[in-house]
Amino acid sequence: MIRTLVIILFSLWLLPGCGTSEPAPQASQKPTSQVKPEPTKPKKQAIRTATAAKDPPPKDDTTESAFGKNFLSSEELKARLKVGRIEPEVQFTPDAAKLEAAGIRTLEGKHVTIFTDLESSPEIDELPQVFDAAFPQWCEYFRVDPVENADWKIKAVLMSNKAKFRSVGLFPDSLPPFLHGYYQGDAVWLLDQPSDYYRRHLLLHEGTHAFMNIMLGAAGPPWYMEGMAEHFGTHTWEDGQLTTRVMPASKEDTPMWGRIKIIQDEVKGGKTLSLASVMATPNEAFLKNTPYAWSWGLCAFLDNNSLSQHEFREMVAHVKLTGGFSNRLFSQLGDVLPQVSENWQLFTLNAEYGYDWQRNEVVYKEPVLIGDVATAEIATDRGWQSTGIALEPNVEYEFRAVGQYVIRNDGQPWMCEPNGVTIHYWKGKPLGVLVGAYRVEQYDGTNLTPLAKETAVGYGTPLTPDDPSTLFLKVNESPAELADNQGKIQIQIKRKSASSGPSAN
Numbered sequence: 001m002i003r004t005l006v007i008i009l010f011s012l013w014l015l016p017g018c019g020t021s022e023p024a025p026q027a028s029q030k031p032t033s034q035v036k037p038e039p040t041k042p043k044k045q046a047i048r049t050a051t052a053a054k055d056p057p058p059k060d061d062t063t064e065s066a067f068g069k070n071f072l073s074s075e076e077l078k079a080r081l082k083v084g085r086i087e088p089e090v091q092f093t094p095d096a097a098k099l100e101a102a103g104i105r106t107l108e109g110k111h112v113t114i115f116t117d118l119e120s121s122p123e124i125d126e127l128p129q130v131f132d133a134a135f136p137q138w139c140e141y142f143r144v145d146p147v148e149n150a151d152w153k154i155k156a157v158l159m160s161n162k163a164k165f166r167s168v169g170l171f172p173d174s175l176p177p178f179l180h181g182y183y184q185g186d187a188v189w190l191l192d193q194p195s196d197y198y199r200r201h202l203l204l205h206e207g208t209h210a211f212m213n214i215m216l217g218a219a220g221p222p223w224y225m226e227g228m229a230e231h232f233g234t235h236t237w238e239d240g241q242l243t244t245r246v247m248p249a250s251k252e253d254t255p256m257w258g259r260i261k262i263i264q265d266e267v268k269g270g271k272t273l274s275l276a277s278v279m280a281t282p283n284e285a286f287l288k289n290t291p292y293a294w295s296w297g298l299c300a301f302l303d304n305n306s307l308s309q310h311e312f313r314e315m316v317a318h319v320k321l322t323g324g325f326s327n328r329l330f331s332q333l334g335d336v337l338p339q340v341s342e343n344w345q346l347f348t349l350n351a352e353y354g355y356d357w358q359r360n361e362v363v364y365k366e367p368v369l370i371g372d373v374a375t376a377e378i379a380t381d382r383g384w385q386s387t388g389i390a391l392e393p394n395v396e397y398e399f400r401a402v403g404q405y406v407i408r409n410d411g412q413p414w415m416c417e418p419n420g421v422t423i424h425y426w427k428g429k430p431l432g433v434l435v436g437a438y439r440v441e442q443y444d445g446t447n448l449t450p451l452a453k454e455t456a457v458g459y460g461t462p463l464t465p466d467d468p469s470t471l472f473l474k475v476n477e478s479p480a481e482l483a484d485n486q487g488k489i490q491i492q493i494k495r496k497s498a499s500s501g502p503s504a505n
Contacts, residue, residue: 081320083216085149089185091172092155098168111135112207115170116158123196127158130200131207133242134232138211141232141245142316154210155187156203179287183209198256204244205233212319220319221326222283222291227299230259230292234300245303249354262293263351272348275341279326301347304357307336338445339364345449346384354480359383362451367441367470373494378434378473380405380416381485384451387471389493390441396496397463399436399471405487407432407477418489419458420476429456429476434489438469463493 094115099106107114109128118124139146157170165171171189175182181190181202188206193199208229212219219225232244234254248254251261266272278298285291302312311332318328333340343362347355359381365388368374376387378401391397407416408431414421420433429435435454443450451472455461463471471493477485 081318083218083317083319085215086217088214091185091187092169094170095168102164102168104164104168104170111153112156113153114156114158115165117160117164118158118192123199127200127203129240130237130242131156131203134204134207134244137242137244138208138215138232142212142216144215149215152214154207154214156206157187157189158192158203159190160192179289181206183213186214193256195255197254200235200237201233201254201257204235205229208232216316216319218320218322220315221279221322222286223279223281223295223298224315224319224325226286226292227295230296231299231303234296245300247300247355247357251353258289259293259296260351260353262290263297263348266290266293267349267351272345275344297348297351298344301344301357305340305343305361307343308333308340338443341445342443342449342451346451349452350479352478352480356479356482359482360479370493370495373492375490375492378489378491380407380432380475380487380489381482382474383479383482384437384472384474386439387473387491387493389471391438391463391465391469391471391493393465393467395464398460398494398496399457399463399491400460401434401457401489401491402459403487403489405432405485405489407475407485408481409484417459426476426478431476433458433476434473435476436471436473438465438467439472441468441470
């Protein structure tokens with residue numbers, strides 16, 4: 001079933017900046033922390049990307065089955081696919097006298113040297129500190145020994161005037177057109193940005209490309225390569241402390257970033273993308289901003305959802321498997337893939353600044369058929385939750401809900417009951433009103449989740465499902481503002497009688 005499901009997911013569910021260059025030959029590797037260092041230095045390699053142009057739809061569950069039974073049995077091939085440090089091709093050697101004459105300053109950090117024509121300011125001059133603060137975070141996530149690789153250092157060109165850098169040899173003719181930034185070999189190039197936040201974001205984004213390609217020897221398919229760079233680029237920088245892979249709290253905190261709004265606008269335009277659709281994004285698509293938003297969203301989602309987090313993080317070890325990378329991830333997700341797909345849909349349909357990954361994760365329970373009466377409890381500080389009550393088709397049930405809870409706390413708690421509060425609305429319904437949806441028992445994740453079709457149930461309503469279903473419930477609330485809710489709702493479902501046919505409800 002999983003084989004069939006994976007194939008279907010690549011073809012169904014489509015609702016009505018930066019860059020790297022092309023792949024280069026493989027070089028010998030400097031191992032990460034799992035392997036003792038080799039006595040010889042790695043050969044030099046021109047790193048221009050580590051991905052194929054497109055991660056093709058899978059034809060089977062694993063790369064091995066796609067390429068033959070013995071595809072991964074070769075020790076030579078296993079060695080080629082093993083991640084590890086390589087020595088990048090040197091892009092330029094700066095001439096201090098020429099730099100001074102051109103008015104280009106040099107900012108030194110432990111892991112980066114920045115060349116810039118921008119005037120001195122605290123926000124510019126602290127950039128090496130920002131980059132150095134990212135190094136241990138990259139090492140921890142990508143499983144690289146920070147002690148063995150303490151010598152890692154790249155160059156960064158931060159410019160307002162390309163011609164000035166080209167004249168002193170810091171902007172090679174080999175660089176292609178790019179939106180805001182570019183990585184190649186041992187260097188990154190950044191166009192200056194009017195936002196201090198986005199300038200840092202861009203440095204961290206391109207720095208992630210450099211770290212992955214040099215320390216791992218590759219960066220995976222385009223969606224993963226760009227998505228992870230965006231994921232590490234979203235950050236907070238306060239009092240000299242850097243935190244990466246954050247969910248931005250507001251657009252004011254992240255001026256010029258705009259990925260959330262892009263997803264919102266895409267959804268409004270009927271262009272919501274499935275997991276497989278994002279994974280199929282070709283490399284050349286990243287000359288526009290929209291693919292960055294979807295790739296960021298997917299990597300951030302997979303990295304934070306408990307159903308996918310472990311398998312997603314394990315993919316660090318497979319970044320050289322560009323042609324079968326996405327296929328392998330789907331295979332590893334196995335039986336939870338429908339639930340992962342459903343949670344992804346709910347994020348894209350409800351994307352907001354400050355989206356709370358953990359509290360919005362769907363709570364699943366094995367449904368049990370009720371006798372005459374069944375009860376359940378719904379937490380008001382979480383998103384969709386299964387009642388665990390299996391409902392039979394064409395049977396009429398009576399639903400009731402009771403409880404008092406805090407739906408918002410702005411210094412003064414807003415008390416609420418299942419009918420909600422009408423002084424404030426969210427998505428056209430009273431804030432805090434109890435909403436529900438039928439989820440069919442055999443939902444396989446290949447089409448729109450039934451949880452996208454919610455209905456206000458409030459204190460109570462008759463229920464007559466057309467199909468074998470489980471009732472899911474939540475309070476109507478912004479997905480970014482669940483944390484201050486307090487209290488639970490008690491619900492009761494009572495079987496009334498069998499009906500002669502489906503209800504119009």
